[in-house]
Amino acid sequence: MNSLSLGMNLFIIAAGLTLIFGVLRIVNFAHGAFYMIGAYVAFSILQLTGETNVGFALGVVGAALVMGVVAFFVERGLLARLYDKDHMLQLLFTFALVLIIKDIVKMIWGSGQFSISTPPALSGAVNLGISYYPTYMLFLLVTGPVIAIALWYAMERTRWGRVVRAARLDREMLSALGTDVKLVYSAVFVIGSMLAAIGGALAAPRSAVDPGMDALIIIDCFVIVVIGGLGSLAGSFVGALILGFLTIFGSFYLQEWVIVASYVMMVVILLVRPWGLFGKSDEERH
Amino acid sequence: MTSRPQLIFLLVMFALLAVLPFVGSRYFVELAVQVMIFSLFALSLNVLAGHVGAVSFGHAAFFAIGGYACAFFLTRWGWPLPLAMAGAVVVSAAASFIIGILCVRLNAIYFSMLTLAFSMLVWAIAIKWKPVTGGDDGFVGITMPQALTDPTNFFWFTYAVFAASAAALWVLSASAMGRAFVAVRENAVRASFLGIDTKRMRLIAFVIAGAFAGLAGCLLAMYVRGMYPTTAFWTQSGQVIIMVLLGGVHSFVGPILGATTLYLLETTTHQYTEYWPIVMGLILMVIVLVLPDGLVGLIKRLRPQRRA
Amino acid sequence: MAILEVGNVSKRFGNFTAIKGVSLNVEAGATHAIIGPNGAGKTTLFNLVSGLTPPSEGEIRFRDRRLARMRPHDIVKVGMARSFQKVNIFPRKTAAENVQVALIANSGMNYNFFRSARRLFHDETMELLALVKCADDADRRAGELAHGRQKQLELAVALAADPKLLLLDEPTAGMSIAETKASIELIKDIVAKRGLTLLFTEHDMNVVFEIASTISVLHHGEIIASGLPHEVRENDDVKRIYLGKD
Numbered sequence: 159m160n161s162l163s164l165g166m167n168l169f170i171i172a173a174g175l176t177l178i179f180g181v182l183r184i185v186n187f188a189h190g191a192f193y194m195i196g197a198y199v200a201f202s203i204l205q206l207t208g209e210t211n212v213g214f215a216l217g218v219v220g221a222a223l224v225m226g227v228v229a230f231f232v233e234r235g236l237l238a239r240l241y242d243k244d245h246m247l248q249l250l251f252t253f254a255l256v257l258i259i260k261d262i263v264k265m266i267w268g269s270g271q272f273s274i275s276t277p278p279a280l281s282g283a284v285n286l287g288i289s290y291y292p293t294y295m296l297f298l299l300v301t302g303p304v305i306a307i308a309l310w311y312a313m314e315r316t317r318w319g320r321v322v323r324a325a326r327l328d329r330e331m332l333s334a335l336g337t338d339v340k341l342v343y344s345a346v347f348v349i350g351s352m353l354a355a356i357g358g359a360l361a362a363p364r365s366a367v368d369p370g371m372d373a374l375i376i377i378d379c380f381v382i383v384v385i386g387g388l389g390s391l392a393g394s395f396v397g398a399l400i401l402g403f404l405t406i407f408g409s410f411y412l413q414e415w416v417i418v419a420s421y422v423m424m425v426v427i428l429l430v431r432p433w434g435l436f437g438k439s440d441e442e443r444h
Numbered sequence: 445m446t447s448r449p450q451l452i453f454l455l456v457m458f459a460l461l462a463v464l465p466f467v468g469s470r471y472f473v474e475l476a477v478q479v480m481i482f483s484l485f486a487l488s489l490n491v492l493a494g495h496v497g498a499v500s501f502g503h504a505a506f507f508a509i510g511g512y513a514c515a516f517f518l519t520r521w522g523w524p525l526p527l528a529m530a531g532a533v534v535v536s537a538a539a540s541f542i543i544g545i546l547c548v549r550l551n552a553i554y555f556s557m558l559t560l561a562f563s564m565l566v567w568a569i570a571i572k573w574k575p576v577t578g579g580d581d582g583f584v585g586i587t588m589p590q591a592l593t594d595p596t597n598f599f600w601f602t603y604a605v606f607a608a609s610a611a612a613l614w615v616l617s618a619s620a621m622g623r624a625f626v627a628v629r630e631n632a633v634r635a636s637f638l639g640i641d642t643k644r645m646r647l648i649a650f651v652i653a654g655a656f657a658g659l660a661g662c663l664l665a666m667y668v669r670g671m672y673p674t675t676a677f678w679t680q681s682g683q684v685i686i687m688v689l690l691g692g693v694h695s696f697v698g699p700i701l702g703a704t705t706l707y708l709l710e711t712t713t714h715q716y717t718e719y720w721p722i723v724m725g726l727i728l729m730v731i732v733l734v735l736p737d738g739l740v741g742l743i744k745r746l747r748p749q750r751r752a
Numbered sequence: 753m754a755i756l757e758v759g760n761v762s763k764r765f766g767n768f769t770a771i772k773g774v775s776l777n778v779e780a781g782a783t784h785a786i787i788g789p790n791g792a793g794k795t796t797l798f799n800l801v802s803g804l805t806p807p808s809e810g811e812i813r814f815r816d817r818r819l820a821r822m823r824p825h826d827i828v829k830v831g832m833a834r835s836f837q838k839v840n841i842f843p844r845k846t847a848a849e850n851v852q853v854a855l856i857a858n859s860g861m862n863y864n865f866f867r868s869a870r871r872l873f874h875d876e877t878m879e880l881l882a883l884v885k886c887a888d889d890a891d892r893r894a895g896e897l898a899h900g901r902q903k904q905l906e907l908a909v910a911l912a913a914d915p916k917l918l919l920l921d922e923p924t925a926g927m928s929i930a931e932t933k934a935s936i937e938l939i940k941d942i943v944a945k946r947g948l949t950l951l952f953t954e955h956d957m958n959v960v961f962e963i964a965s966t967i968s969v970l971h972h973g974e975i976i977a978s979g980l981p982h983e984v985r986e987n988d989d990v991k992r993i994y995l996g997k998d
Contacts, residue, residue, distance in 0.1 A: 185553050187501075187560075239733060246499055249556055250689070251732045253501070253682060257725030265719065373678060377564050380557045388553070417568050424561065428546050432554065616865045623869045624862035627853045630842045637802070637840075638857040639828040639913060645862070 161409070163295040165402025166302025167361050171375065172382040172394040173309060174353030180326040180389035181346040184237075184248045188255035189379055190372030191263075192351045195228065196221040196358025197367045198263055201272050214277035218359040225355030226348050233347040238340070256372065264369050271368040294363060301360060305353075306395050313391065322346060326389065381420045385427050387437025396435060445494065445626065446618045450697045454614070457700070458607055465596050473599050475711065479704050480606040481663045486687040486699035487613055488656035493685075494693045495622065496649040497629025498548070501556045501681055502563025503657055505543070508570060508676035510536040510658025511665035512577055518666075519587045529662050536658020537651050539566075544650035548643050560678060567676040582672035586665060602663055609656055610700075616652070617696050625649055679721065686728050692740030701739050755780040755917055755949050756801065761810030763796055763973075770796040772973045773810070778917070778966075783943060783950045785960045788970035789993065794953040795837055797970065798921050801951070802834045803827040814917065828857075833910040834919035839902045843895025847886055847905050850894050851877045854912030876912075884908040884938060900931040904938070911942065918943075920952040924959055936962060961985075969993070 175189045186192075200217035207213030232255065240248045275281070276294040283290035313319035325332050325342050333339045358371075365371065382401055386393025401420055408419030427434065461480075465473055489503045513535040517528035543562050547555050570577045577583055592598050616622055627635040628642045636642050665671050674680065683706070691702025706727070713720050735742060754777035763771040770793045778784045786794050799805045801812060803824045812819040815830055822830075842850050855873040856862050881887045884904040889897055894905055903923060910918060923939065924932040940963055943950050954960045960967065961981055968978040969990050977987040984990055 185557055236729070236733065244736075245552060246556075247732045247736060249499075249553070250685070250728060253685075254725040254728035254732060257679075257682065257721040257728070261719045261722035261725070373564070377561050380561050384554070384557065384561075414572060417565070421561070421565050424558075425546060428550070428558070432550060615868075618868050618870065619865045620856045620861040620867050620869045620872055621863060621865040623849070623853050623856055626845075627842060627857075630844060631840065633804075633824075634840050634842065634909075635853075635857070636824045637828055637834060638854045638909070639825050640857045640862055641823070641825045 160295055161405035162399070162402040163298040164361075164364070165398045165405070166300075167298045167357055167364075168375075168378050168382060168401065169302045169395055169398035170305050170360070171354045171357035172379045172386075172398060173305070173391055174350035174357070175379050176383050176386070176389055176391060176394045177309075177322075177353070178347055178350035179383070180391075181322060182241075182343055183245065184252065185388070186350070187249060187252040187376065188259065189252075189351075189354050190374075190376030191256045191259040192225055192229070192354035193358035193361070193375050194263060194369075194372040195225050195259065196355025197362040197371065198267055198358075199224045199355070200359035200362050201274055201367050202267075204274055209275050209277065211277045211279045214280075214363075217274075217362075218356060221355045221359035222352045226352045229348045229351035230344060233344050237347070238343070241343070260369055260372065267369075269369055271366045273366060274362045276363040298360060298364070302395075302398070306391070309391055318345075378420075381424055383434070384424050385434060387434025389438075390434065390436035393434050393436030445622060445694070446614060446696045450695060451614075453697055454610065454700075458603075461603060465599055470595060473595060475708075477595075477599055477602045477663075477667055479707050480602050481660050481667065482684070482687065482707050483700045483703040484606050484609055484663070485657055485660040485684055486691070486703040487610065488653045488660060489684050490688050490693060490696075490699045491613065491616070491625075491649050491653040491656070492646075493688055494695075494698070495617070495625035495629060496646050497632075498552070498555055498646055498649070499685065500547075500559040500650075500653070501678070501685065502543075502559035502561070502566075503653065503684055504676050504678070504680035505559075505563035505566040506536045506540050506654040506657035507661040507664070507680065507684075508566060508671070508673075509539050510661030511671045511675060512570065512583060512661075513658070514662035515583045515586050515665045515671045516576060519583075519585065522587065525589050525592075529659070532662045533655050533658050536661065537655040540651050540654020540657075541647070544647045544654070548646035548650060560681070563676060563681055564678060567673055567678075570673040570676050577671070577673070580673065582670055583665075584670045586669050588666060588669070592666065598667065602667070605659065605663060609659060613656065614696060621648075683724065686724055686731075688738075689731050689736075690727060690738050692738030694737060695740040698738055698740045705739070754778055755815060756951065757811075757813040758797075758801065759811045759813070761800060761807045761812060763793075763800055763805070764808045770973050771800065771807075774970075774973070774975050776968055776975060776978065778949060778951055780916075780949050781947065783963050783965045784952075785964035785967045786951070786953045786970055787955075787957070787960055787967060791972075792970040793973040794970055795921060796973075798834065798919055798953065802832060802919055828913055828915075831914075831916035832919065833913040833915035833917075835903070835906045835910050835921055835923065837921040837925065839899070839906055841894050841902065841906050841909060843893065845894060846891050847881060847894050847897065848877050848890040850905060851880050851908050851912055854909045855880075858913045880908040880912055881905075883911070883942070885934070900927045900935075903927065904935070907938070907942075911946075915948060917949045917951065920950065922953055922955065924954065924956055932956065932959065939963060 171189065171193050175186055178184060178186050199221040203217040203220045204213050207216055237251060240251055280294045280297045282293050284293050284296055313323060321337060321342060378401065382394055382397035385400055386397030400423065404419045404423055405416055408416035412419060461476060464476055485507055489500065492498045492500050510532045514528050514532035517523040517531045523531065547558050550558060571580050592601055624640055624645060627640060628645050632642050687702040687706045688699045690706055691700065692698030710720055713723055731738060756778040758774055758776040761771060761774050762769065774797065786797065788794055800807050803819055803822055814827065814832060817830060819827060852873050855876055861867065878887060878890065881890055884907050886901055886905050886908065889901060894902060897905065924935050927935060936959055964981055966979065967981055967984045969976050969984060971993055976989045977984050
């Protein structure tokens with residue numbers, strides 16, 4: 159069950175990755191680093207406020223805001239110069255970001271490991287009948303679908319969502335219609351990054367906050383979007399669920415080799431349906 | 445990719461290297477060995493990146509696999525050196541064949557993601573498979589042939605392997621297959637309409653790249669007298685990408701130039717600060733934003749235009 | 753037996769049906785034109801025939817082989833070559849290198865990793881370049897050539913595969929009148945000398961009626977008329993669609 163909660167947390171992060179890809183056609187290799195920024199900022203805020211409920215809420219919000227600002231300047235100032243260039247260059251840019259962000263984090267916070275306690279309101283355990291389940295894990299389990307619904311609503315029912323969906327399908331058409339495509343790009347990059355940071359802040363009470371936390375997260379995100387399909391929010395949700403279930407069953411039979419289970423799943427998808435469960439083949443995209 | 449000026453550069457470079465053990469201090473000889481190892485590693489990546497145009501974000505996987513295999517064959521099974529090295533190259537080639545088959549059918553974006561993912565799997569295996577790899581602590585202590593324990597001998601050994609590999613890769617680059625590789629990079633659709641099986645070409649390039657990376661890994665293992673999981677970590681893959689890009693991905697000698705420059709920069713930086721990754725990141729960012737053709741591209745731009 | 757048999761082929765992209773039940777036979781040695789207004793599906797049909805995209809329904813046979821499971825590089829090996837509507841060559845390589853790599857691929861030498869490529873197929877390359885009147889441009893980058901020259905280069909590249917069936921997608925698009933004339937002469941010459949079958953699309957009706965031996969008219973993804981040039985010219989449906997045109 160733990161794995162499902164962590165899976166839902168991963169969904170939030172992967173959703174940001176898939177959103178950015180859907181519109182900007184960039185795989186943000188720095189997404190794990192953004193997650194890390196979220197966790198560290200939340201940690202610092204909690205240092206100031208003390209580990210209270212309000213502090214925690216501020217931590218999450220603060221993480222999102224700080225990340226949003228950073229993402230905005232990175233996108234406007236640097237990334238935007240690469241939009242009409244080779245995709246590889248954009249990818250490499252995000253890769254450079256990882257190296258830079260990691261060292262900056264080390265410079266500010268040092269290489270040590272930190273931990274945050276779960277906020278008082280969400281501590282303890284809930285009696286689920288069969289056993290007790292940590293309240294915070296339940297919280298994580300619930301935030302996934304909540305954000306999923308919020309995103310779904312934003313995409314399907316708001317004007318902004320319509321613009322984003324159009325941008326996902328056909329960017330040239332969109333600019334021809336007079337929409338400020340640059341604004342859409344910035345907004346999507348910022349929001350996608352904020353999702354990663356929120357995921358990081360929410361995950362912090364559960365995992366260690368250290369300079370290495372980005373590496374495995376980005377791989378998990380990749381697994382999710384490969385299974386679900388790059389660019390599809392629904393795919394990220396289903397992918398996260400699958401990863402969660404796989405980890406549960408995997409730990410049973412494979413124990414510490416459970417990591418292999420997710421790779422096997424990826425390989426299967428790549429052989430059978432390389433564009434993911436909800437993705438579109440290169441041909442369909444035209 | 446290959447050109448006469450570059451050939452001259454290579455010959456001069458090897459000539460100068462040959463003189464080093466006689467005039468240089470032990471420190472420089474050891475440094476040269478390290479630079480040669482990473483130059484070979486970078487050359488191997490460029491078989492993929494510069495030729496067929498596939499940027500692997502997980503190339504360190506084969507570097508590590510080659511090193512671990514060599515360490516294992518030499519130490520645990522007591523194989524003679526040539527056999528151990530050949531075995532390590534075969535293992536790396538096999539691993540790159542398996543991973544390659546899955547990855548070359550993907551477009552550039554998925555290819556990048558998946559190569560990164562698979563390399564982290566190799567890293568995870570290196571950490572968990574204690575009986576074979578020594579796990580987290582690494583594979584410590586390698587049975588070396590007596591002769592190679594002397595640093596100068598090891599220099600000549602590395603020199604020989606590096607020179608032979610560079611020569612082989614040069615021949616490949618200048619061959620008909622080399623032209624076909626570049627066609628796949630320049631315009632994959634057009635290439636397939638010429639009758640070139642682009643997937644198969646990518647796979648062949650992938651295996652060659654993996655094999656030579658594995659060979660470089662052997663040299664690393666023997667130089668360090670051990671192998672550690674960090675060799676397979678994504679930062680190592682990142683570093684070799686930056687080496688190739690810094691030097692120039694569209695030329696044969698670019699990777700050598702980039703590897704040398706970056707490695708020397710790293711060694712110097714480490715004397716002042718531990719914050720080397722951010723330097724690497726900034727270098728990469730500069731390359732991506734203003735200098736995509738790397739140093740060789742810069743040199744070409746600065747030289748007066750020659751008539752075609 | 754026709755060299756190319758298109759049997760009731762349809763192609764759908766999502767909800768949009770680009771090609772509807774098209775059937776077409778091209779006889780060996782024919783010069784067959786596919787004409788039709790923009791958006792009629794000419795390029796899609798080319799993509800189907802050359803294997804770039806699979807049909808949603810129907811079957812295509814080339815030299816009595818089913819194209820169904822074949823990838824473009826296999827189809828080229830059977831004897832088909834094509835040009836593209838938007839010139840599709842290797843812009844950063846020289847004209848000679850463009851042709852050379854085509855010759856390398858055609859001979860299977862792309863698997864040869866030790867034979868130096870410097871002088872490989874030099875004579876054959878210059879011959880082909882001379883054929884398309886691009887010999888002077890041999891060492892110039894393909895991307896720097898004038899548009900008309902690029903199209904001719906693409907023709908040379910296609911011919912390097914020694915095809916039995918040549919697909920040309922709008923070979924004279926973007927060319928001046930003089931260039932078009934030269935192009936037509938060149939194409940007629942090549943087809944005659946090499947005895948190959950030509951399937952091409954065109955907008956310029958003068959070109960079509962000058963070189964085509966048979967014509968098919970494509971409209972909204974369907975063939976509305978097919979046959980000898982004068983038959984097509986007299987066809988009522990065709991006249992209606994091309995109302996206002998010559």
